[in-house]
Amino acid sequence: MSGRINKPDTPADKKLRNCLKTKTSFVMIAGAGSGKTTSLIKSLKYIEETEGINLRQEGKKIACITYTTAAEKEILDDVGHDSFFHVSTIHSFLWELIRPFQKDIKKWVSSKIDSKLEELQEARAKFSNRTWQSTRDNNKLETAKYLHMKENFHTVSEFQYETGSKYLDGILGHSDIIAMAPQMIISNPLLQIILSNKYPYFFIDESQDTIPEFVKAMKVVQMNVKNFCLGFFGDPMQKIYHTGSGAIVIETGWQEIRKPENFRCSKNVLDVINKIRALGDGLKKQTGGRKMFVDGEWQLINGSAQIFILQADERHAEKIALVRSYLADQLKDPLWKSDKKEADLKVLVIEHRIAANRLKFAELYSAFKDSSTDSLSMSFSEGTSWALMPFLKYILPLINAYRNGEHFQVVNLLRQYCPLLQKSHLQLPESEPSKILNELKVHLEIINKLLKIESPATVENLFSYLESNNLISFDDRIRTRLNKASKGSLEDEDISVTDQVIANFFKCPVFQVWGYERYLNEESPYSTQHSIKGAEFNRVMVVLDDEEGRRSTSYSYERLLGIKELSDTDVTNAGNGRETSQDRTRRLFYVCCSRALTDLAVVLFTNDPRSAKKAVTETGIFKKNSIKIELDISNEK
Numbered sequence: 355m356s357g358r359i360n361k362p363d364t365p366a367d368k369k370l371r372n373c374l375k376t377k378t379s380f381v382m383i384a385g386a387g388s389g390k391t392t393s394l395i396k397s398l399k400y401i402e403e404t405e406g407i408n409l410r411q412e413g414k415k416i417a418c419i420t421y422t423t424a425a426e427k428e429i430l431d432d433v434g435h436d437s438f439f440h441v442s443t444i445h446s447f448l449w450e451l452i453r454p455f456q457k458d459i460k461k462w463v464s465s466k467i468d469s470k471l472e473e474l475q476e477a478r479a480k481f482s483n484r485t486w487q488s489t490r491d492n493n494k495l496e497t498a499k500y501l502h503m504k505e506n507f508h509t510v511s512e513f514q515y516e517t518g519s520k521y522l523d524g525i526l527g528h529s530d531i532i533a534m535a536p537q538m539i540i541s542n543p544l545l546q547i548i549l550s551n552k553y554p555y556f557f558i559d560e561s562q563d564t565i566p567e568f569v570k571a572m573k574v575v576q577m578n579v580k581n582f583c584l585g586f587f588g589d590p591m592q593k594i595y596h597t598g599s600g601a602i603v604i605e606t607g608w609q610e611i612r613k614p615e616n617f618r619c620s621k622n623v624l625d626v627i628n629k630i631r632a633l634g635d636g637l638k639k640q641t642g643g644r645k646m647f648v649d650g651e652w653q654l655i656n657g658s659a660q661i662f663i664l665q666a667d668e669r670h671a672e673k674i675a676l677v678r679s680y681l682a683d684q685l686k687d688p689l690w691k692s693d694k695k696e697a698d699l700k701v702l703v704i705e706h707r708i709a710a711n712r713l714k715f716a717e718l719y720s721a722f723k724d725s726s727t728d729s730l731s732m733s734f735s736e737g738t739s740w741a742l743m744p745f746l747k748y749i750l751p752l753i754n755a756y757r758n759g760e761h762f763q764v765v766n767l768l769r770q771y772c773p774l775l776q777k778s779h780l781q782l783p784e785s786e787p788s789k790i791l792n793e794l795k796v797h798l799e800i801i802n803k804l805l806k807i808e809s810p811a812t813v814e815n816l817f818s819y820l821e822s823n824n825l826i827s828f829d830d831r832i833r834t835r836l837n838k839a840s841k842g843s844l845e846d847e848d849i850s851v852t853d854q855v856i857a858n859f860f861k862c863p864v865f866q867v868w869g870y871e872r873y874l875n876e877e878s879p880y881s882t883q884h885s886i887k888g889a890e891f892n893r894v895m896v897v898l899d900d901e902e903g904r905r906s907t908s909y910s911y912e913r914l915l916g917i918k919e920l921s922d923t924d925v926t927n928a929g930n931g932r933e934t935s936q937d938r939t940r941r942l943f944y945v946c947c948s949r950a951l952t953d954l955a956v957v958l959f960t961n962d963p964r965s966a967k968k969a970v971t972e973t974g975i976f977k978k979n980s981i982k983i984e985l986d987i988s989n990e991k
């Protein structure tokens with residue numbers, strides 16, 4: 355048992371235990387670093403100690419839904435990897451739950467095919483003489499595809515869950531699970547009983563970013579069954595994904611649990627995050643701050659929180675290095691200059707063009723970022739894009755394992771994702787397992803070569819190879835585009851933005867996906883501002899550069915800090931009580947700054963540092979003597 359499990363109790367922990375004793379559902383709402391995940395972990399242990407023996411005998415478990423697999427691992431590390439605690443991400447939890455309900459799954463998929471056909475029919479009805487021929491062709495192709503599915507659907511006997519959907523092969527994708535499972539829970543009382551019997555305690559961490567349909571489904575379970583304790587742990591101010599629920603509405607009879615403290619951040623960092631938040635939801639200031647045991651007593655750590663306002667130009671990387679070097683001297687802390695993991699330093703950037711150049715995935719980056727849609731661009735940064743999933747889930751782990759001689763892992767991944775090793779294929783009379791395995795060995799070597807740094811292969815070359823050899827089942831969105839690409843029709847002028855992005859993606863040298871993977875896995879001090887949910891580091895640098903993130907209208911630090919006027923859309927949205935880019939940016943800024951345990955440095959790149967300094971000073975977020983300009987750091991040298 356390590357880390358958070360032994361932290362001292364707070365009044366909130368006691369309140370939470372009362373909820374557990376009385377099986378009262380609850381929502382814990384508290385700011386960054388207040389110890390929400392810590393309270394969650396302690397409550398898991400508490401249930402184990404008080405009811406563990408009985409619950410285990412009855413075959414029951416405690417469910418805990420986390421946002422990422424990294425968070426899942428952290429919690430399991432704390433509670434000792436005991437299967438009594440069913441800690442998992444939402445996708446794998448939902449699939450395990452609905453998997454036995456094959457009939458209902460089939461019904462759902464069948465109605466999805468029908469509604470797809472209806473959608474296509476409606477689109478056709480709106481065609482006019484101004485409709486592009488390629489749009490008509492596309493509709494025709496899609497209609498034929500779904501009609502074929504409808505006709506042959508009766509042949510599918512069982513569904514599996516993989517990365518992309520391929521209904522006639524009985525394969526569902528991520529988005530199917532997320533769309534189907536909450537609906538099934540809501541409409542199936544038996545499923546509600548099974549769920550609550552197996553998991554009498556059900557906790558959801560980072561609830562602000564959990565999808566609303568799942569929250570709704572779990573609330574239905576809680577309303578319909580007895581002896582079920584549903585608990586949400588979250589902070590609306592930390593909602594950074596557009597699909598998140600935000601604040602969870604507290605139902606009658608539920609408890610609201612607040613945690614007023616902050617245990618993570620030094621005093622100066624805490625002052626800054628309190629001010630950022632005050633401009634948003636006005637939550638009462640968090641109290642406390644990080645303490646250290648020195649000379650026999652607990653002492654508050656002062657730390658530092660400064661902002662550096664710099665001229666935006668092409669010397670971006672050089673200037674970041676200059677600030678790091680300045681901080682190393684000023685704080686007498688050479689680790690500010692180190693890129694090593696042990697330095698516990700993170701540089702948080704909104705987009706990652708510099709890192710993309712450094713890590714050699716510039717073309718891939720540009721395919722998803724230049725003239726892209728908000729959703730494609732954002733999911734690229736978040737590592738959740740459907741287009742890249744085949745690499746992240748299957749191809750790269752597979753080739754990594756192959757290169758390291760990890761045969762067990764290679765077979766595991768092939769079993770999970772390769773159609774040739776699926777039960778349905780192996781049961782065919784002509785399938786000979788030993789022959790398939792020999793063929794796979796040859797394929798693996800070819801894929802390995804295609805993915806070498808010196809290989810000229812493109813993404814399309816690799817995808818076509820995988821598809822034509824039945825080594826992968828692609829998401830429909832990839833498959834249709836891949837087939838079109840091989841006929842060359844993607845050169846059409848009438849190409850939608852998504853088509854264009856994917857066409858550019860297909861043309862990228864495929865080895866670049868390694869650099870992209872490193873970037874997502876944070877194997878450099880750089881991380882994106884979206885990827886550090888729940889984490890904490892001693893030294894945090896937050897880089898604010900609207901120019902870098904210019905392809906997304908979702909965020910603008912210059913608008914947040916009053917350097918630029920709000921856009922017309924923001925003004926209209928604010929007038930209608932809708933979310934603005936300022937709201938979104940504030941939440942992201944809050945999450946980033948609140949990751950710092952000791953020292954925080956915000957680096958703002960702007961075209962007009964002088965007026966930016968004035969605007970930043972007026973916000974009152976940073977102390978006057980903590981607002982620095984270029985001259986300050988160069989004078990110091």
Ligand SMILES: Nc1ncnc2c1ncn2[C@@H]1O[C@H](COP(=O)(O)OP(=O)(O)OP(=O)(O)O)[C@@H](O)[C@H]1O
Pocket residue numbers: 357358361362363364384385386387388389390391392393589592617618887888889890948
């Ligand atoms: N009761 C406590 N006493 C001392 N330290 C604590 C206590 N609770 C939590 N901490 C420490 O505070 C830090 C933040 O805790 P935790 O990650 O649980 O907060 P959180 O509210 O989930 O954070 P966030 O929402 O910002 O991700 C951790 O370093 C944790 O060890």
